[in-house]
Amino acid sequence: GENVEQHPSTLSVQEGDSAVIKCTYSDSASNYFPWYKQELGKGPQLIIDIRSNVGEKKDQRIAVTLNKTAKHFSLHITETQPEDSAVYFCAATYADGLTFGKGTHLIIQP
Amino acid sequence: GAGVSQTPSNKVTEKGKYVELRCDPISGHTALYWYRQSLGQGPEFLIYFQGTGAADDSGLPNDRFFAVRPEGSVSTLKIQRTERGDSAVYLCASSLSGGEFVYEQYFGPGTRLTVT
Numbered sequence: 316g317e318n319v320e321q322h323p324s325t326l327s328v329q330e331g332d333s334a335v336i337k338c339t340y341s342d343s344a345s346n347y348f349p350w351y352k353q354e355l356g357k358g359p360q361l362i363i364d365i366r367s368n369v370g371e372k373k374d375q376r377i378a379v380t381l382n383k384t385a386k387h388f389s390l391h392i393t394e395t396q397p398e399d400s401a402v403y404f405c406a407a408t409y410a411d412g413l414t415f416g417k418g419t420h421l422i423i424q425p
Numbered sequence: 426g427a428g429v430s431q432t433p434s435n436k437v438t439e440k441g442k443y444v445e446l447r448c449d450p451i452s453g454h455t456a457l458y459w460y461r462q463s464l465g466q467g468p469e470f471l472i473y474f475q476g477t478g479a480a481d482d483s484g485l486p487n488d489r490f491f492a493v494r495p496e497g498s499v500s501t502l503k504i505q506r507t508e509r510g511d512s513a514v515y516l517c518a519s520s521l522s523g524g525e526f527v528y529e530q531y532f533g534p535g536t537r538l539t540v541t
Contacts, residue, residue, distance in 0.1 A: 321467075347527035358429075358516055358532035359468065366527075404467050408527055411481040412458055415467030 317342040319407050321416025329424050334395055336419045338405035339387040345407040348381060348388045353402045353418075362403075363390070395423050427451070429533035431517050437539045438507055446502045446536045450519030457500050458530060459492055460516040468516050468532075474500060475522070507540045514538070 318341040328334045340348075346367035351359035365372045365379045365388065372379050376395075381388040392399055400423045406413040430449040438444050450457050456475055460468035470484040474494045482492075489507075494500040504511055514535040520528040 319467075349529065351532070356534075358534045361529055361531060364529060406467070410525065410527065411473045412460070412470030412484060413468070413530060414470065417467050418465075 317345060317407055317409075317414040319405060319414050319416045321405050321419060323419060324417065325420045325422070327422040327424055328395055330395055330397060332395055334390075334392045334399070334421055336390045336403055336405070336421070337387060338389070338407075338416050339385075340407040340414075341386065342407070342409065343383075343386065344409040346409050347407070348379070349406050349413065350377075350379060350390050351404045351406065351415075353404065359404060392421075395421075397423050397425065399423050429517055429519050429531055431515075431533040431536050433536060434534065435537045435539075437541060439541055440507060440509060442507050442540075444504050444507060444538065446504075446515050446538070448500045448502070448517030448519075448533060450498065450500070450517070451531060453521070454519035454531075455497065455522050456520045456528070456530075457494060458518040458520075459500070459502050460518065460532075462514045462516055462535070464513075471502075504538075507538075509540050512538055512540045 321338045349364035352362045353359045376393050378391045402418045405416045432447045459471040462468045473481040477497045489505045492502045516535045518530040518532045520530045
């Protein structure tokens with residue numbers, strides 16, 4: 316089955332700086348890669364996703380890149396704000412259920 | 426519009442008891458998923474429904490876990506003879522469809538199950 320590795324487990328950045336979270340996956344058949352943001356006591360919220368036929372996707376301050384050859388994908392958040400503080404999860408699938416990474420706790424320092 | 430809803434939000438039960446967790450998906454979403462999230466971990470896939478049928482139940486940990494979706498909308502996750510290791514947040518997600526083209530999955534707030 317699919318295995319998703321996510322790094323780092325904790326990331327602390329100064330407000331206004333950029334944050335990058337990286338994930339690798341094992342199954343070359345995976346073709347859909349979403350990112351979720353989870354705040355304490357809430358369910359995961361989809362923030363951006365990318366499909367295997369695209370190398371990069373951007374939505375305002377967030378962007379995702381995908382390298383199919385290396386089987387890794389990354390989340391980039393620019394101009395970080397206090398409300399970006401949360402746990403971020405990457406995931407991968409080719410069908411049925413998502414396989415998630417273990418999460419990155421993003422801390423925005425004022 | 427209304428998102429995915431789950432009830433109850435919290436459930437405390439004693440070891441050995443039976444529990445039911447309910448999920449109400451987004452209207453019009455034919456695919457429904459159950460996940461389990463332990464503390465400090467990412468969600469773990471349990472089961473996927475396409476319409477009324479369980480298309481993939483490979484994530485269910487053992488035969489104490491069962492889920493139904495009799496009318497293709499609301500789903501119930503049932504856990505028999507609960508054990509302390511079943512304590513976790515149970516998440517439900519829904520999407521427009523499933524299968525070869527993967528649609529976005531939207532999650533509910535989860536049910537926190539505590540087995541004492």
